[in-house]
Every structure is written in structure tokens, then in C-alpha cells.
Amino acid sequence: MLKKRITANLVVKNGLVVQSIGFRKYLPVGKPSVAIEFLNQWGIDEIIMTDISASSNGKGPDFNLIRNSTKKCFVPLTIGGGITHVDHIKELMQCGADKISLNQSALNKPELITEAAHIFGNQCVVVSIDGISTENGYRVYDYLNKKVTSFTPGKFALENQQLGAGEILINSVDRDGSYLGYDLKLIDEVCNQVNIPVIACGGAKNANDMIEALKLTSASAISAGNFFHFTEHSVNITKAIIKKELDVRIETHANYAESMFDSNFRLLKKEDQLLEQLLYLHIEKEII
Amino acid sequence: MKKNPSVVIIDYGVGNTYSVANAIRFLGYNKIRVSDHQNDIRDADAIILPGVGAFDEAVRNLKSRMLHDILGENALVLKKPLLGICVGMQLLAEGSEENGWNEGLNWIPGKVKKLELDPSFAVPQVGWNNIVFSKQDPLFTRTPDQPNFYFDHSYHFETTNDHRIAWCDYGIEVTAAVQKDNIFGVQFHPEKSQTNGLKLFRGFLNSI
Numbered sequence: 001m002l003k004k005r006i007t008a009n010l011v012v013k014n015g016l017v018v019q020s021i022g023f024r025k026y027l028p029v030g031k032p033s034v035a036i037e038f039l040n041q042w043g044i045d046e047i048i049m050t051d052i053s054a055s056s057n058g059k060g061p062d063f064n065l066i067r068n069s070t071k072k073c074f075v076p077l078t079i080g081g082g083i084t085h086v087d088h089i090k091e092l093m094q095c096g097a098d099k100i101s102l103n104q105s106a107l108n109k110p111e112l113i114t115e116a117a118h119i120f121g122n123q124c125v126v127v128s129i130d131g132i133s134t135e136n137g138y139r140v141y142d143y144l145n146k147k148v149t150s151f152t153p154g155k156f157a158l159e160n161q162q163l164g165a166g167e168i169l170i171n172s173v174d175r176d177g178s179y180l181g182y183d184l185k186l187i188d189e190v191c192n193q194v195n196i197p198v199i200a201c202g203g204a205k206n207a208n209d210m211i212e213a214l215k216l217t218s219a220s221a222i223s224a225g226n227f228f229h230f231t232e233h234s235v236n237i238t239k240a241i242i243k244k245e246l247d248v249r250i251e252t253h254a255n256y257a258e259s260m261f262d263s264n265f266r267l268l269k270k271e272d273q274l275l276e277q278l279l280y281l282h283i284e285k286e287i288i
Numbered sequence: 289m290k291k292n293p294s295v296v297i298i299d300y301g302v303g304n305t306y307s308v309a310n311a312i313r314f315l316g317y318n319k320i321r322v323s324d325h326q327n328d329i330r331d332a333d334a335i336i337l338p339g340v341g342a343f344d345e346a347v348r349n350l351k352s353r354m355l356h357d358i359l360g361e362n363a364l365v366l367k368k369p370l371l372g373i374c375v376g377m378q379l380l381a382e383g384s385e386e387n388g389w390n391e392g393l394n395w396i397p398g399k400v401k402k403l404e405l406d407p408s409f410a411v412p413q414v415g416w417n418n419i420v421f422s423k424q425d426p427l428f429t430r431t432p433d434q435p436n437f438y439f440d441h442s443y444h445f446e447t448t449n450d451h452r453i454a455w456c457d458y459g460i461e462v463t464a465a466v467q468k469d470n471i472f473g474v475q476f477h478p479e480k481s482q483t484n485g486l487k488l489f490r491g492f493l494n495s496i
Contacts, residue, residue, distance in 0.1 A: 001418070001457055002416070002417045002458055003416045045415070067306070070306070070307070071310055074310075074479070074480060074482045074483075074485060075438070075481075077307075077480075095306055096306045098307060099340075119302065119341065119342060120342065120345075121342045121386075121442070122412065123441055123442055124340050124341070196411065249436045251436060251483065288487050
């Protein structure tokens, strides 16, 4: 059976991965190449890298940065930010991208979605939608112009599906960097309209939020950014917890299947006797 | 088994060639060309037909680069191992109904059709699915039983049981891998399937 996907969302600003808070505040995390290599080793299912400075400076994608960041990426990589032309996509495919994500172009140049889907197939085109809650319900937010549009996320997602999008990434502006959990109503609004896969993003604090979003909505993937950056083995540990309730892929050598966690999902120390035995356990390095 | 075989990754304008080259380079092979030149194809020990793209566009690009004959000569006559990935695998079929009917290379019997599924299954199929293989050697000699691979597709290859060597469950049995003699095809993306994908490439290249 198809597994639910646990994906990482890397927000890049001026060549650095940043922690994004409410679409306003950005704190530096580190180099994209390092973040990608680590996430890959920890068994992430997919990586979405969005360069938020590429749209605002109008220069288009930073191909060199992407080429240099993707050498050790053996999981699917979606690249977003500054894509305004089919030639950008062609070039990105030669830099290590497997899919592309469109956000501003979905608002301003929807014909690019159709054109890209026609050349690269709809499975290659992800449309990323930023949703914000207003007095009149959810609306699509235009982060570049910092303005709330009149589109509703569900209907906008459906229009994009009809134009040729193969996946929708729905991000909550209100929950971004808040650690308040996913905005389930927003995710539902989108899932109910489309029958292409939906990736939910924004607000995850821990594995419980992810389990909740995957169980209570029909999203086929969840994404987190900030949450994965700051702990060693964050991905395999999270997946080990999720695996107890949902079918996710966990194939890393360190799978934490036998581990115990406290109520905050911190690893509990193993019995002294067990640790003693592990001390002399010889683990062969796997040769591929 | 040939030590350090040369590999050509066919560049026909719609593939994620860099990702495929990266994966093979990571395994230690260094005679890798990403190319559409006839000479590079002639010089190679193995051919990879990558794919992220629509079928009609892929066929058009193969034609405009005049790759039909040279690929046929090397795969069918000289019997060089060839691995098609995703739309590269679908090209091996008689044809596909993506964006209207288009003829493929017609090397493996069967047609490529849209995934017609129960509405509870999203199309495209995107994500990791475990496969069941019926023929282990050489692609799956190193992978565990029922390995997970990354799929991303809206169309699938309906072929005969003789040629289908692996399938995955997505409401229906979706063809995951095909083989006819030295010609292989996989619907999933081994270059993006982490360790299992690398193991598949190793199996394929060890078969030379």
C-alpha cells in the first residue's frame, strides 16, 4: 500500500535555510546542502525547498545553489521560488529537481501550470497555496505583495488541478512557525475539492500533530520545516512514533522501533543492562 | 560482471538527468555521460532512459533527436542492458493514451493507460509504495523483500504477465517493473528511492 509521506519543507532566503515564523520573521538555520544531506540520511520521504528570495528579487531560481545542494539527495526534491518560465523548469531538472512548485505563478501566470504539465507531466507540477483565515473564511494569501486575495483556497486548488497541477501544497499563514498544530479546517477545505494528492504544511510541533492531520483529513502527506531542523535523528524518531498508528516508510538502520518516549516525545533512556550489551554489539556497515 | 562499466543517460529534454547521474556516481561509477550523441550511446556499456515528463513530449523529443534507430541498434541488436525509468519505461510500450494516442518504441507488448481508480485513490499516485517482485535477478537481488520505492505517475503500463516482473498495490495491481531480455523498465524512481534505489542500480549495473 501507498504510505503516508512525511516531508520536510526547507525555506531558503539569500542562500541559507531559514526558520520562518508567520511569514514575517526569519532566523538562519544553515546551508541547504547540509540540511538536505541530513534529512536524506534520517529517512525523510521527500524534500520541498522553496527559495523565498528568488521571487522577490526577480532573478529567477538560483541554479548554482540548487546544483550544489542536491548532490546527496536520493529522495524526491521539489524546488520552488522564482519560477516564471518553462525554461526555468528545464534547467531545474538538470540541477537535481524532480518536481517544481509554483506559488506566485499560480496567482499571476496560471497558463504556466498548463504549459509545464504538458511538457513534464502533471505529476511534476506542485502548486503551493498559502491560506489565511479571515472573518469571511479562508482566503489565499499573496506573500510577495503581502495581501489577502479574494480566492478561497479550496476553489483555487480545484482550478489549479483543472489547469494541470498534480499536487497541492497547502500552507497555513496563521500556523506557520507557531507550533500550534496543523490547521485541519483549511486542509479539509482543500482536500474536499481536489482528487490530486494534498500536502499539509504549517504549525507542526510534534509527531502527534502529524498523526492528527493524517488521520482526520485526507491529506496524503504532511510537511514540517522548523521542527526537523533542531534535533538529531528528528525524522526517524518522528516516523517511529507515527508508525505505531499509521503506515509510514521507515527503512533507516536506526528505526527506534524498540524505543520508549516520554509525553513530550523525548527519547527515554534504555535499561542499563541493555546499554551494556549494546556496547559490544558489532554493526556491519551496509555495502550497497 | 564488468568493472566500472560506462553508462549513458539519455538526455532528451524531459528527464531528471542530474538526479540519475548523481545516484550512479554515488555508487562509484565514473564513466557516466548525460548525452543524446550517437557516439556516446555507441560507446556505452549500459543505457538509461530517464523520465519525468509527458509521453507525447518524450516521443517527440526522441524523434527530433533521431534517437529511435540508435537506441534500437544498441538495445535490440547489440543487446546492451537498457533501463527505462518512469516515462522512460512507458516508452518501451506500444503506445500511450497520454495527451492523445502516441506510439512508443514498441519493444515490450502492452499499452500505457490512465490510472482509472476508485475516487478514494488520488491520481497521480505520489509516494512510497512497496512492490512485489516475481523475478529477483538482477534488479532486486540486493533489495529486501517487498521493498519501498518512490512512485509519481498518472499513467501505467498494462503489459502481459510474462513481461511484468513487479507490481504494487494502489487499488489495482499497478505494473512496477518490466523486463524483456536485456531491456528493463521501472515505473518508480530508483534515483529517488534512497538505499533501495541505489541497490537497484547496483543490481542493474552488476548484470553487465
